[in-house]
Amino acid sequence: MMTTTASAGNKGTDVRSDCHIAIELMQGGGRVLNLNSKVERIFGHAIRTQIHAILDFYSVDHAKIDVEDSGALPLVIAARMEAVLRKLMRTDKEYLPEMLSQNREETRRDRHRFSRLYLPGNSPKLMLNAGIHYPDGIILDLEDSVAPDKKYEAAFLVRNALRAVDYYGAERMVRINQVPLGLNDIPFVAAHGVNLILVPKVEHPDQIRQVNEKIEEVRKTAGFSNQIWLMPIIESALGVVNAYAIATAAPNVVAMAIGLEDYTADIGARRTNEAWESFYARTTVVNAARAAGIQPIDSVFSDVGDMEALANNVKASKSLGFDGMGCIHPRQIAVIHEHFAPDQAEIEKAKKIVLAFEEATRKGLGVVSLGTKMIDPPVVKRALKTIQLAVGRGKLDANWMEQAQQQA
């Protein structure tokens, strides 16, 4: 016999911007909606109207619906309703919130990925304001931050949040569950504006291929065309050994991250601030990513209260060759950006090299020199990248070259 009652969402005194919905399907008696909302006096009518519209959509005529609302936005209410009804009704019908036009935008494969902010996939409150802190990317997480019995409902919330929350230009990322379980997450995100999928605990290139096959399958049925990038996360000894094969498993792999909590556990070590236990893994991941021409990305730093330790961690990470790292609190973003971006000395040096290069090109000289020193092409290339980063991070005016030439 089919279950007739189910629920989704969160309630309680600490819960904000969320709701808890319990539905019991009935044989008769119409709909009985019990709404207990913190915003009853100003949104009670809107909430009731929305709930009835969703019940209409799923053709539910007889049911008891209990809603505990802590100020949830419409996209959250819709996700909770759909999760409950689909638990009860075995339907694949999607009740989709309208997609914001900015959430259709694609991202470039080589964009900055200094910071990516993890957001627990079943906590709407943190998603709504994630974009205002301007991380390079936001990660709606379906993996470790969601309890097993909440994973199903989180997928609906993540899907709606991909469509209807404005992240103010941050790259929209989702961390799916470990393959093969995580393959089930892909239909919830692929057609809904995700820019990049993080694939956790990757140990074999085949896992990346499976993810891509699933994306292509959804692409055919749902009919979408946007590019989806992948970022495998290496979190085990075996993953480290296979890092290069994973990094080159598919052309849409644009970055590779390392996850140190699981990695250190896997090798039987304890994670320390000095991080010598993961030195080999980190340098291996950096080397494999660079060899594959993709971005190496560092693990998160978990002490959200210690900004000085974070700054030191970022400096160490940058010096090893990483291009970015994860963050678990918005306060970490500025520190990460500040220390991954080129510092003033690096910028000044890069400016001199680029100016010398420009002058040599203008004069038709084959050799670039600065003072009495010859400059090799890779040095010029690195200087150009430094300048690009500095401009992108607002540390250098985009017109710096004209200004410098005018001064000269």
Next chain:
Amino acid sequence: MKKYDNLVTNALGRVVPEIINGEKHVPFMGVGKYKPEGRKHAPTIASCADYPADGNKLIGSLKEALVKAGLRDGMTISTHHHFRDGDLIANQIFDIAHELGVKNLRWFPSASFSCHKVLIKYLEDGTIHHIEGSMNGPLGKFCSEGKMAGVGILRSHGGRYQSVQDGEVKIDIAVIAAPTADAFGNANGVQGSAACGSLGFALADSQYAEKVIVVTDNLVPFPCIPWQIHGNFVDYTVLVDKVGLPEKIVSGTTQVTKSPDRLLLADLTAQLCEEAGLIYDGFSYQAGAGGTALSIGIYFSEILKRNNWKARFIRAGSNKYPVAMLEEGLVDYILDGQTFDMEGVRSMRDNPNHVGTSPFTSYNYHGKGNFASMIDVVILGATEVDVNFNANVVTHTDGYLLHGIGGWQNCLFGRTVILPIPLFRDRIPVILDEVTTICGPGELIDVIVTERGIAINPRRTDLIDKLKDSKLPIKSIQELKTEAEAICGKPEKARISDEIVAAIKWVDGTIIDVVRKVY
């Protein structure tokens, strides 16, 4: 007697009564427009012949003192909130009144806190007729639901002083809870085991009430120095076991915020002030309580340090943060209206540059100026702001009265008034077409800082000009409103009836708006 009568439309288009609880009031006429004529209120002339020559005015108990002061039906009784949620005296006064069978009192506190919710039983049984003062939490709810016998009247701290000085509210008995006093009635708030800071809110009451009772648990031989309250105004003194709970002055929002969203508001506000050139060597600012305001203070101190500047004074709400700035030499003076933690109390006691002020020097609008208008940067909160920059600080969008005005209206006269507020709280937009209750006219509010954009009042062309090349997210207030509605949906009109349950006074004693009964 009708609760209120003679409805008229005031200068902001709000319908307000001219008669409240049988007394005549003036509708709001515009900022700076109402100038009353006549003379200030004066209590009865006293004679030393009626007071003990040895200065000993000690009475056996608070009850005895209230009886001697002539406590009877219909009187106006005042108390003060320098102990904030740790006040022990107000509740005792009404217990005594109830015991004596006294009815229809007007309670005139400088503010009420949740510790006063027990007084609801006296509002219900007729001991207290109505409250004129802030009504927070449960008292606000009680009033909003139309359960109070009379209409409540809310005033700012400065407006309270003004109403007493002008004789609009004639206090029959003022009871001043004092951490230290002598038997003559000289008193201060910085000594004794219950030290809580400034007693400034009680100044008007000491000067103008017919009878003044000082209650203390730390009686010192004459003279009690410093004597912020002068015994020459005092009729009776009472010694009790415990006068208040100073640890409760650290109530609510006196910690720096850890919320990343609020820190962002603080950061944006500080950046705006710096870019607009509002911070300079010798500037002054008002640091309110509340996590965001405190964080802004920290950003300000960093800006001062970076430039090797010093602020001339901080208007506080003091706690450990401004005190640290004073001690680090980042500011010359703290002009303190109320004290929010023990560091503030210690500093006020030991540091002559940490000065206890009263609403007379800081806020009274019917004086020969006050220093609120000399403050460069004022940071305030609001529950709602409308597209004309009018702001609400007392009611929520659902219609409930839940906060007092405090010094908020008075501080609007500062040179640049900034409201850092979230664009929405849960699902409730903060920027609306119309606010539920107007507490401050938009012409005095200069900048709204939200996490999604900053709106500058079009009147402040100077600020707009200074920030025209800024990278700060400057938008129009209409854009912010539209953005909030796109996220939250357009709020429905809350169910609010026409019946008036409270009036909101402007700083000059006129009625700027009313609160209506919810249903």
